Amino acid sequence: MRIAVFRKAHFNAAHRLHNPDWTKEQNEAVFGICNNYNYHGHNYELEVKVTGEVDKDTGYLIDIKSLKELIYEEIELRLDHKNLNLDVPEFKNLNPTAENICYVIWNILRDKLDAKYELTVRLYETPRNYVEYWGE
Amino acid sequence: MRIAVFRKAHFNAAHRLHNPDWTKEQNEAVFGICNNYNYHGHNYELEVKVTGEVDKDTGYLIDIKSLKELIYEEIELRLDHKNLNLDVPEFKNLNPTAENICYVIWNILRDKLDAKYELTVRLYETPRNYVEYWGE
Amino acid sequence: MRIAVFRKAHFNAAHRLHNPDWTKEQNEAVFGICNNYNYHGHNYELEVKVTGEVDKDTGYLIDIKSLKELIYEEIELRLDHKNLNLDVPEFKNLNPTAENICYVIWNILRDKLDAKYELTVRLYETPRNYVEYWGE
Amino acid sequence: MRIAVFRKAHFNAAHRLHNPDWTKEQNEAVFGICNNYNYHGHNYELEVKVTGEVDKDTGYLIDIKSLKELIYEEIELRLDHKNLNLDVPEFKNLNPTAENICYVIWNILRDKLDAKYELTVRLYETPRNYVEYWGE
Amino acid sequence: MRIAVFRKAHFNAAHRLHNPDWTKEQNEAVFGICNNYNYHGHNYELEVKVTGEVDKDTGYLIDIKSLKELIYEEIELRLDHKNLNLDVPEFKNLNPTAENICYVIWNILRDKLDAKYELTVRLYETPRNYVEYWGE
Amino acid sequence: MRIAVFRKAHFNAAHRLHNPDWTKEQNEAVFGICNNYNYHGHNYELEVKVTGEVDKDTGYLIDIKSLKELIYEEIELRLDHKNLNLDVPEFKNLNPTAENICYVIWNILRDKLDAKYELTVRLYETPRNYVEYWGE
Numbered sequence: 001m002r003i004a005v006f007r008k009a010h011f012n013a014a015h016r017l018h019n020p021d022w023t024k025e026q027n028e029a030v031f032g033i034c035n036n037y038n039y040h041g042h043n044y045e046l047e048v049k050v051t052g053e054v055d056k057d058t059g060y061l062i063d064i065k066s067l068k069e070l071i072y073e074e075i076e077l078r079l080d081h082k083n084l085n086l087d088v089p090e091f092k093n094l095n096p097t098a099e100n101i102c103y104v105i106w107n108i109l110r111d112k113l114d115a116k117y118e119l120t121v122r123l124y125e126t127p128r129n130y131v132e133y134w135g136e
Numbered sequence: 137m138r139i140a141v142f143r144k145a146h147f148n149a150a151h152r153l154h155n156p157d158w159t160k161e162q163n164e165a166v167f168g169i170c171n172n173y174n175y176h177g178h179n180y181e182l183e184v185k186v187t188g189e190v191d192k193d194t195g196y197l198i199d200i201k202s203l204k205e206l207i208y209e210e211i212e213l214r215l216d217h218k219n220l221n222l223d224v225p226e227f228k229n230l231n232p233t234a235e236n237i238c239y240v241i242w243n244i245l246r247d248k249l250d251a252k253y254e255l256t257v258r259l260y261e262t263p264r265n266y267v268e269y270w271g272e
Numbered sequence: 273m274r275i276a277v278f279r280k281a282h283f284n285a286a287h288r289l290h291n292p293d294w295t296k297e298q299n300e301a302v303f304g305i306c307n308n309y310n311y312h313g314h315n316y317e318l319e320v321k322v323t324g325e326v327d328k329d330t331g332y333l334i335d336i337k338s339l340k341e342l343i344y345e346e347i348e349l350r351l352d353h354k355n356l357n358l359d360v361p362e363f364k365n366l367n368p369t370a371e372n373i374c375y376v377i378w379n380i381l382r383d384k385l386d387a388k389y390e391l392t393v394r395l396y397e398t399p400r401n402y403v404e405y406w407g408e
Numbered sequence: 409m410r411i412a413v414f415r416k417a418h419f420n421a422a423h424r425l426h427n428p429d430w431t432k433e434q435n436e437a438v439f440g441i442c443n444n445y446n447y448h449g450h451n452y453e454l455e456v457k458v459t460g461e462v463d464k465d466t467g468y469l470i471d472i473k474s475l476k477e478l479i480y481e482e483i484e485l486r487l488d489h490k491n492l493n494l495d496v497p498e499f500k501n502l503n504p505t506a507e508n509i510c511y512v513i514w515n516i517l518r519d520k521l522d523a524k525y526e527l528t529v530r531l532y533e534t535p536r537n538y539v540e541y542w543g544e
Numbered sequence: 545m546r547i548a549v550f551r552k553a554h555f556n557a558a559h560r561l562h563n564p565d566w567t568k569e570q571n572e573a574v575f576g577i578c579n580n581y582n583y584h585g586h587n588y589e590l591e592v593k594v595t596g597e598v599d600k601d602t603g604y605l606i607d608i609k610s611l612k613e614l615i616y617e618e619i620e621l622r623l624d625h626k627n628l629n630l631d632v633p634e635f636k637n638l639n640p641t642a643e644n645i646c647y648v649i650w651n652i653l654r655d656k657l658d659a660k661y662e663l664t665v666r667l668y669e670t671p672r673n674y675v676e677y678w679g680e
Numbered sequence: 681m682r683i684a685v686f687r688k689a690h691f692n693a694a695h696r697l698h699n700p701d702w703t704k705e706q707n708e709a710v711f712g713i714c715n716n717y718n719y720h721g722h723n724y725e726l727e728v729k730v731t732g733e734v735d736k737d738t739g740y741l742i743d744i745k746s747l748k749e750l751i752y753e754e755i756e757l758r759l760d761h762k763n764l765n766l767d768v769p770e771f772k773n774l775n776p777t778a779e780n781i782c783y784v785i786w787n788i789l790r791d792k793l794d795a796k797y798e799l800t801v802r803l804y805e806t807p808r809n810y811v812e813y814w815g816e
Contacts, residue, residue: 003238003239007265038763039719040760041719042721043723054236059153080720082720083719097466100462103411128415130414137511138544139510139539140541150311150313172355174286175355179314190508195502218310219308275779275811276813277810291601294601371605375547400552401552401608403547447627449557449559450586451587489577490584494582672689677683
């Protein structure tokens with residue numbers, strides 16, 4: 001019996017979209033107001049989907065408390081109330097677009113999650129803009 | 137032309153997570169406050185996804201009124217305002233975790249739904265914790 | 273400068289509507305499925321509104337972290353994952369309708385909150401049914 | 409690195425479900441109140457999902473501003489504040505069920521979207537009834 | 545003990561904003577796309593707020609089942625899946641703006657609701673546009 | 681006939697809570713992670729409530745298109761994708777707490793809105809934390 005379990009979490013962060021290899025004009029042309037030199041920010045909503053086999057004894061796919069704690073320890077502590085460009089080493093040389101943040105989160109969680117589970121991460125930058133990555 | 141139709145429904149129920157083969161200490165260690173002897177409860181939100189071919193004459197995959205009634209007759213009448221552990225025979229010997237409730241709902245609907253449709257059931261226990269089962 | 277600050281929290285609980293002075297028939301006639309002997313439950317969503325004067329030094333009406341902790345200590349620990357009828361002394365002789373739960377929560381918070389603040393409590397039993405009490 | 413980007417949009421429209429090859433009685437039996445001669449309407453919520461490879465230079469799968477504009481130009485201007493049956497040529501001979509509206513939207517966007525992207529369209533007719541089409 | 549109880553309901557309707565005393569040009573200038581000759585429509589979300597004294601025996605302000613039925617009988621049956629301009633006598637000579645629909649609903653409910661209750665009606669035309677009327 | 685009209689809008693911004701008259705230690709003790717030197721950010725959701733008399737000819741309290749444009753011109757252009765501390769003159773000497781941002785928005789809109797209308801502004805910093813100011 002294969003099932004998927006979803007857990008939602010959130011974090012609030014500042015960021016700025018910028019490619020250091022480009023001129024100021026190129027950056028403004030591509031990233032528009034998202035290139036604002038002084039940063040802007042979002043309430044990021046995170047959905048973590050874990051897929052696998054249900055344990056007969058517990059009736060759980062995964063203990064959701066442990067999943068919640070994993071997300072808190074590895075993602076919220078790292079990203080919440082941070083400036084993604086300045087405070088988070090993963091974005092030193094990586095533009096913090098929703099796509100790249102989602103990719104970074106997936107990789108962090110993938111390393112910590114038992115290999116028997118499949119993992120998909122969805123990240124809402126706003127209620128109308130969101131991305132999903134599944135490690136393909 | 138293959139399409140999916142989704143219908144949402146909800147029910148309010150009490151439950152308690154408990155494995156009768158375990159000691160009191162084991163149950164508390166694994167299920168924590170969800171093991172409370174006197175039960176607690178949830179507003180369960182249910183999403184039923186049906187996939188198949190659109191009918192040319194109606195432009196419907198399935199008459200959503202009939203799907204709504206099926207969910208009402210088979211799921212809401214069985215589970216709404218019930219104690220899942222005490223009032224619902226399916227959980228006599230099955231721990232009513234979100235995973236197992238989702239599995240039970242899928243099986244009930246699968247039996248009643250025309251075999252030409254694929255079926256996926258998503259069950260929200262809270263807005264932040266939910267599960268999905270597709271009969272794999 | 274008078275302002276209102278709102279903080280949301282939630283708890284999951286089982287309950288049953290019942291008047292011990294009435295017959296079984298009267299209880300069923302008035303409370304219907306909410307009278308189920310074995311209880312049912314809800315995800316209660318709580319909105320606490322505090323009104324008063326903004327502090328010039330902090331720019332805060334109230335430190336929302338302290339409000340969050342107050343709600344956690346006094347309400348969530350008392351009501352979350354509980355059976356309101358059996359586990360919560362306040363409902364020993366008080367029917368746990370949404371109205372009465374809201375009244376009990378307001379009184380608990382009113383006792384702990386600085387008298388300089390006005391207090392309003394809104395309680396969602398479901399997304400479509402909710403109540404509000406302001407101590408009038 | 410394959411990823412999916414989602415963008416939400418909405419439009420408000422009137423419609424009526426009706427099969428001109430059927431009698432009045434057949435139409436009423438199948439479509440019920442949705443067959444109302446004078447139309448009724450909805451706030452349609454649209455979710456467009458685009459899947460493909462992330463561009464290394466931008467960190468984008470697709471410029472979401474250009475996706476937002478595409479949806480505005482091709483879908484909102486065509487359908488918003490319209491009577492689907494009377495004002496939209498695509499439904500001259502096609503019953504505007506949620507299934508068929510979703511199919512029409514998918515085809516319009518598919519024509520305009522770079523072939524390197526996969527496309528899925530989800531359409532909410534109400535928060536409880538929605539459909540999804542992926543061009544299979 | 546004074547309290548407020550809220551109940552949500554919804555209906556789907558077509559409408560058109562139009563003042564018959566004005567020219568075509570005036571109507572288009574003021575109402576824009578809402579003046580579309582062939583109508584458009586909305587999922588109207590209705591919030592009914594009833595205020596009064598809690599009954600000691602039931603712990604209810606009002607039996608929410610009876611409030612739900614009142615809204616169904618008097619509002620949903622009258623407005624759901626209707627063309628407000630053509631099918632609803634109240635809008636024969638009254639422009640169905642959100643303001644006027646809210647006013648009409650308030651008056652219908654006020655006539656049927658026990659005079660001991662205060663009544664406020666909020667009507668969402670879209671999730672971003674809504675109005676409230678309290679009979680002042 | 682007195683009525684209230686609500687319009688929602690949103691903006692994404694970075695900010696940092698900080699009192700320049702305090703030491704680093706005092707700022708960290710009071711503002712915690714919200715004091716992060718490099719800023720963090722939010723999706724601010726704004727609800728503007730306007731109260732007054734309905735116009736008989738239009739059936740409008742206020743043309744919601746003009747209210748939408750007013751909010752766009754005066755609030756979104758000023759605050760969206762900005763660093764509130766660095767980019768917005770109003771917060772040069774004012775700590776950008778939710779309370780103070782709400783107060784600033786109210787004052788900007790109050791100046792531009794016809795004096796015949798009453799005005800209330802609600803500002804959501806997150807879905808669980810929000811404030812309301814009405815100019816008292």
